Amino acid sequence: MRTISVMTTVLVMLVSLAARGADAPGAKPVAIDAGDKAALAGAIGRDVVVTGTIKSAAWSASGKVMNVEFAESELLAAVFERSKEAMNKAFGGDAARAWTGAKVTVSGKLEKYGGRSKKLEGRPQIVISSVEQVKVVGAVAGASSGEAAKKP
Secondary structure, three states: OHHHHHHHHHHHHHHHHHHHHOOOOOOOOEEEEOOOHHHHHHOOOOEEEEEEEEEEEEEOOOOOEEEEEEOOOOOEEEEEHHHHHHHHHHOOOOHHHHHOOOEEEEEEEEEEOOOOOHHHOOOEEEEEOOHHHEEEEEOOOOOOHHHHHHOO
């Protein structure tokens, strides 16, 4: 009887370790299309790499946060003031302009929106704090590939 109890305990521990393995440090992020609502909902709390087209990226009136919205998606991203200079430097002097209309991959932890706006409450969001989290993978809609960062 004791052997069965020990084996059951070991089995439960192994199953729980396997379940947590996807979120363990060094685990591969989940790749998601920004338009896949079910995949976004299922990946809350996990590290992800999301690919999609940015509908709009703009700094708030206070300049404290850049709000990023994806086309045909509930996904949001946010860049805070402390990262503004590095983002602009890495993306041709104006990250918001370079990203708007561009197809990008954004990596990071997917969480639910935690800001003040009631209309955005509950939407999936990635906080971008490092330039390495964003890669432009397609030109701005309507621009040639060399003009993506120079959108008027």
